[in-house]
Amino acid sequence: MKEEVFEILFQYREVSASNDEPLRAIKGHSVEIKLNVKRPYISLSIRPAYPASPRAREALEPDSNELRKLEVPRNA
Template structure:
């Protein structure tokens, strides 16, 4: 059984981190965000940056640099047309900073994917005949979903240092758990 597990891990090695892909990536699938086109978009979907304190300014730059290094973020060009931006703030916990975007306005205009999340009963039924049960915790699983170019344009954040777009899914999107389950 140990050999079988090693073979499976080797077969799906692209799903795990490596020197070239520090977060791992779901190959062959790009997450998209569909918008409800029947409603007019309010100006709230194009918001200016929030003011930042000196300590938040440094934390923004540190967070942005880390996410760009991981391939999660990309800088939006100065001449590129921008329809949607979400302001971000820095939150602190145990002397660590984290960037938080408020995607509530965008979430009200998205059409969720209808992939059904299995109930605990369905999951246990599927596992009832299993010989071995294991689980793997994925680091930042939301960042393992690559976004379509269309979705990237919707997931743009604005801070005092410029406009950036997510190249991978962000955890503030309402239907992201459905994408992970799918």
């Protein structure tokens, strides 16, 4: 069983992530998101957003930088 898994992974290695391209399989794909801005709003969506604490922002920074480096978030 183990050898069969390795064989399949090797056969389809172009879609697998690597250290150089961690998001290789999904690069180039985009998803269009349309936000609903018409009433009635969902009650939670009209509440003001609360900023993350400095500690939480610091913890998220490496992930945010990695996603920007990989050009995952893009403006429409």
